[in-house]
Amino acid sequence: MVDTVVRVQDNRAVFSVPVAPLAGAVLAQAAAASDEATAAAALATTKAAEAVDAAADAVAATVDKADIVDLTRLTASSPTTWAAPRVFDFTRFVEGERVNELKIYGSPTAGINSTAQLEVNNLYSDGTKRVFLRDFTFAEGMLRVKLIRGNFMVKVTDPVLGGERALWSAGTNLEVGYIDPAGNVTSIGTPNALAGSGSDAIWIEMLVGPMANGLGISARSWKDGDPRPATPDVFGNFGSGVAGEQINEGQVSFFTLTGGTAKYLRVEAYDGLGGTKATGNVTLSGLWFPGFEGGVNVMRTIRTGDSIRFKASGTANVAVEFSGVAGVVGGYVPVADAFVNGVRTGGAITFTNGGSAGLLGVSVTLGLDPAVVSDVELRLRGLHEHNDKFLKAGGLALYRVTPATDGGVIAPWPDDRPALMGVGDSTMEPVVVRGGTSTPTNAGGDVSWLRQAADQMGYKPIHNGFGGTGVYGGVNSGVAGTTGSGDMPAAPINARYYMRGRPINFGSVNAKIMLFNHGVNDRAAFLSIGHPTDPEWQAAAQAFVLQAFQDHPGLEHFIFMPSFAAQLYKTQMQAVVTALGDPRVTMFDTTALGATLTFTDGVHPNLADQALIAAAVVTYIRSLPAPVFS
Incomplete structure (x- = not known):
């Protein structure tokens, strides 16, 4: 059978000639006829075809990794117009x-x-x-x-x-x-x-x-x-x-x-994969993925701290359209905060839907000067930790961003910074930052310690934390693979999937630094049921490290961080560092830091603590050897 290459290019299947087998057949015929000129021409043709294929593949690779999303493809008058x-x-x-x-x-x-x-x-x-x-x-x-x-x-x-x-x-x-x-x-x-x-x-x-x-x-x-x-x-x-x-x-x-x-x-x-990431009017920073919600094509996220970035001109304000969010618990809908040219602007933005499905919208008052181009970032402060995120993508389902004024322009604001990824539980998410109860309003994705540390170092933050989860299991059980808040599975799964059955495209993320802040929920499970044992936890953590380096080929530092309220599994983290003997794998001892923090509920760092943790994290990372800051 003949090997033929087909790829999707410009939203259509494109076929190339079957290069190697065809060349072999043509060359054989040419040799039989003693026609060296014909053979040389055939070889040149196949080489040219290979060059065309390589160039096309290079273009396709660039498009695949772009994080600019085309939200102009859908119109208010025709919400089911597809990409x-x-x-x-x-x-x-x-x-x-x-x-x-x-x-x-x-x-x-x-x-x-x-x-x-x-x-x-x-x-x-x-x-x-x-x-x-x-x-x-x-x-x-x-x-x-x-x-x-x-x-x-x-x-x-x-x-x-x-x-x-x-x-x-x-x-x-x-x-x-x-x-x-x-x-x-x-x-x-x-x-x-x-x-x-x-x-x-x-x-x-x-x-x-x-x-x-x-x-x-x-x-x-x-x-x-x-x-x-x-x-x-x-x-x-x-x-x-x-x-x-x-x-x-x-x-x-x-x-x-x-x-x-x-x-x-x-x-x-x-399904959102047919070239919709090639052009568009906003940049989605974080771990967004295409979806379908309430009858419209959307871009989804289930992670607190992800953001919508764009440049705005010709308008003072914008509108954000979204689809009714699946898996909403108790009316806890997503909350975001607007930052214009790096400065917080206005109050919290609530994506209210009352649990209904369908296309909805919210007006965002920014007070921009229409005569200039402004950098705008809408940071997701909170997506409730108990929403059914993993099964039903209970987060934000974004439809589009439009200017409030006719003739206004919304353009991409790319985020080309290297990625600082945080993997952890509710402290990494983070929840219970502004008050003692877990609601999106009290969360801190807009000012998290991970975000502040990333900003100080010129990195983009990737929040990959979920409440109630551990590295081995979840707070609700001591058995490996069981779930935390909102039925979220343990870190080896939740850190590698957008949602259940939707593996993350790590080629578009490729973190440079990864911070691993787990342990509290594994210990809670241990106290109630008896698992995991210390060796079990250590083995699971070590396997996670090795997988992280496979998923992120450019990963330069993997840093263990024991939980702040109690430095649980610190001994096992250090044992993993020692066992691997890899200079890229280290542990930041948070014992002294934890003693300086003031917690909202005895477990979760409060708003002021976020800056303290960020400063300590930045100091530690900058003490590490090159190549991070070479």
């Missing part, structure tokens, strides 16, 4: 191809694989009667498939819970549902008639993510050439029964059911 999709046109593939984005299984013989029931034009399937797009994962958004009508099934495999989410027809009705790990199929919602008849070309569409009605999935179908139906054919929720539950990022597979004649023609994935 350009990732498109896979099956009709463009030819017999025998094997490509790195679309992996084709089966015999490279003429026509359709005679032993398979799947037909995707000239594509082949393996014994399971399927074809899938390698590296093509989907979690939430809109997935559209054009096919010749017949018995079909489109599945998204759940890599975390097992089983699959599926859209299918057995010939009469369009259905959605789930398949558990044992293979049992459950249809959800009320099936409705599949569009078209006979061998018509039809479109099927699956919307995944909380709808305006709170349900988690919808589907519709229509004959090619007809208008897309305004109303879905079927609504439902997934197998857990949790309203608005998010699907995990999973591999997409395309099947033909027994006796079916379906032929897949085209796939379009509208």
Whole structure:
């Protein structure tokens, strides 16, 4: 079979010639004809093709890592106008191809694989009667498939819970549902008639993510050439029964059911990954990821301390539109603070939604001088620690930022500083900073010690802390892998995922310095149940360090920081430092620092403490050897 390269470029599948095998075939023919000139020309052609591919890949790599997000693609009059999709046109593939984005299984013989029931034009399937797009994962958004009508099934495999989410027809009705790990199929919602008849070309569409009605999935179908139906054919929720539950990022597979004649023609994935990060009007600093909420395409974050950065001119104020936030607990909605040219401006900004879903907005009074360009940063002070962040992305779902004045301009304010990442619990998040109860208003993502330390050193802060979590387990249990506040899993998982099933793209983060501030919640679990033991904790912490260096190739310092209120597991942290013998791994002893702090509730440092901790952290980091400050 021939090795052919395909990649997504400018929102479409782009194919290059099968460089090495084609060159080999051409050169062999040339040699047989004793035509050295022809062979040389063929070799030159393949070299030129390789150069074009390399240049295209370099451009694609730059685009992939950009953190500027296009929020102008959506308009108030058309909130479901989608970004350009990732498109896979099956009709463009030819017999025998094997490509790195679309992996084709089966015999490279003429026509359709005679032993398979799947037909995707000239594509082949393996014994399971399927074809899938390698590296093509989907979690939430809109997935559209054009096919010749017949018995079909489109599945998204759940890599975390097992089983699959599926859209299918057995010939009469369009259905959605789930398949558990044992293979049992459950249809959800009320099936409705599949569009078209006979061998018509039809479109099927699956919307995944909380709808305006709170349900988690919808589907519709229509004959090619007809208008897309305004109303879905079927609504439902997934197998857990949790309203608005998010699907995990999973591999997409395309099947033909027994006796079916379906032929897949085209796939379009509208999920925020089809080039939407190439251009735009704001820069999102932190760990944001594309999502689908309340029926609109959004950018999400579940981390306190992340920020929205932009340059504004021609307007005094702005408006921020967002979608109703899933997983809101007790009315605790996100709170942010505005900073103009580095100075706090106005009061707290509350993204109020009352727990409802749908497109919402808040006016932000900044008092800018329209005649000049101002640097504006909206810092997320708090996202409640008990919101269901990991399962349902209970944080902020950003739709767009617009000027309050016609003709005003919102432009990106890039954040090119190296990253200082903090991994920890509620002290790192941080919560309970401005008062003794845990609410977004009392949180401190806008003035956290991590942020202040980063600002002083010229770094950008990445808050990767969640209340109630530990390195081994969570405060709610002493068993490894169990959860902390809001069912957030332990650090080895929460520090590596945007949310459940959505692994972080570390290529776009690549922290230079990592601060690790854990221990309190592991000890709380130990006191109540008896786990983890000291050796268990030490082993888990050491494994975390090694994984961090794999995830962040540019990581120059990994710094253990025992908890401030009580220096728990300090001995085990030092033991990890000694065992690894890596000069990049050190421990900042917080014993003396902890004695100087005044806590809001005996555990969490207060507002004044944030500056004290930041100063101590900066002093320690600056005492470390190059290359950090070389």
